[in-house]
Amino acid sequence: MPDGHPKETSHELGKVILTALNDRQTGWSMGSFGAIAEFHQVEGDPGALWPDVFTRVTDRGGVAFTDLTDCTAVAYETLSPKPDRWGQSVALCLPEAAARMSRHKVLTALGPDHGALLPEHRGAMLFDMGLDQPQVDFCIRTDDPQLIDVLTQAEGQSLFTPGNPAMPAILAAHPHRIAVTRIGRVEVFQKIGGPDTGGKSPVGPHTHILPKLMATGRTHSANTPIPDGLVPVAGLHPASALSDQLGRDKPWDPAAFAAFQALFRDWAPSGQAELKALVRDLIAAGSQPDVFAPPPGRHMRAAVRIAIRQAAREDGETPTLSAWRALFDGAAKPEDLPPEHPA
Structure with a gap:
């Protein structure tokens, strides 16, 4: 990871991101419509490490921003099915051409992960899962010899091909998941949500891979008002005035409400x-x-x-x-x- 500040054109955006990185109530995501990695700090955990100014890492995962050039922030709110609620987020967007990633269609070995957030992970092997997503290379990282052997033998095939042993091996081994975009990456160290986690995503950093959504070919939900020509590559999820990080009700928080409304006035569609x-x-x-x-x-x-x-x-x-x-x-x-x- 490079030291210091990421490249950027908007000092204000960099300042907002840095402030949010210092707020444990803020969540982060990077990915696409159907393949996403999320980073959240968990109450009671030790504070995050700072490998550099725009990176935060915990025992559960991490997030880093490396290049904010051409990045546009879009603050938006969404309706909740509950009649007294709404959602909020800030999409970090790039022009379509600038957002484009490798779009591997099959499992592809990438070699050691030299861009890993922590030095001890940089010798582990990185494999692109071949999800063919426009704005993210969704990868797994492992130093497990048995899993590396299975993945190497399956290279060049789709993970979703019937009978391919790679996906069952991934689900059993729980390797790190890495979402790499043009502005940075999110790393998830925790187990993959499924039978080994009681059928639920673990608290804190986790991932979602949803083939039905990926099959739509869309870059984002229709409920997200992204201007034409832009593609969301990451999300900044500030503290809600209505609920905590686990979605549980909390007393109305006027400070959190005012903080997001200030972003909304500046960055709303x-x-x-x-x-x-x-x-x-x-x-x-x-x-x-x-x-x-x-x-x-x-x-x-x-x-x-x-x-x-x-x-x-x-x-x-x-x-x-x-x-x-x-x-x-x-x-x-x-x-x-x-x-x-x-x-």
């Missing part, structure tokens, strides 16, 4: 922050909802509904707010569907 502010102003003024004509588009409709939910959280229920909710956030709509991606 065009018009969304202004639309939410307008809705909040109209509700605060006691205006009835029939004076408002919502703009078209699923993401703009979702922004209206999220503004109503946030008004309820911050200001409490009022007759005016109830009228807005009944008109715009009552019956289930297509955008109520949860994101296709579990992350």
